[in-house]
Amino acid sequence: MSTSSSAGSPSIGSPHAAISPPSPWVARFAPLVRSGGPVLDLACGSGRHLRLFQARNHPVVGLDRDLRGMADLSGTAGGELVEADLENGTPVPLLRDRRFAAIVVTNYLHRPLLPAILDALEPGGLLLYETFALGNARFGRPASPAFLLRSGELLEVARGRLQVVAYEHGEVASPKAAVVQRLCAVNDLEGGSGLDGDPEPRPLPT
Secondary structure (H helix, E strand, O other): OOOOEOOOOOOOOOOOOOOOOOOHHHHHHHHHOOOOOOEEEEOOOOOHHHHHHHHOOOOEEEEEOOOHHHHHHOOOOOEEEEEOOOOOOOOOHHHHHOOEEEEEEEOOOEHHHHHHHHHOEEEEEEEEEEEEEOOHHHOOOOOOHHHOEOOOHHHHHHOOOOEEEEEEEEEEOOOOOEEEEEEEEEOOOOEOOOOOOOEOOOOOOO
């Protein structure tokens, strides 16, 4: 795995970015998160997924270097905002000291953080990751390979650590034309009953 780093979308953390609807990928698998479990939105941008999980009665933590787009979430019940530069080489105490029922990452990639993200999942915790992949340059930004996942890269991140529930890689037309890669995976590899050592499958929400 490459250790080159990147920020994902140029709009991440922008105080002027309009609050867009939650990612359909994240919304689809949100019901798999442990009821009432804490959810971390890493590089949370305008907070669209914080609002999604807060509405589902999860305590939420938003982590970004610029939190001005989330003034309405500051101080709300079950809401916590943490301002931090994820890419300056300083360890992120939040990832080191706490465990989450789900971690959400969208439109963002900084490869050195990936091991810490996996370590911050509680047993049974869910990783929901969706960002741009190689080939996206034909549609615009991000275009640098440092910002883009390689084919199967999220599967390699999960290999031996997480049970993959769902994975996609390819071109999409909405909300804009892009090449994306998506993963839903759970921190549970314990063998299920009668499954020859394989973990118990999770339900696939429609």
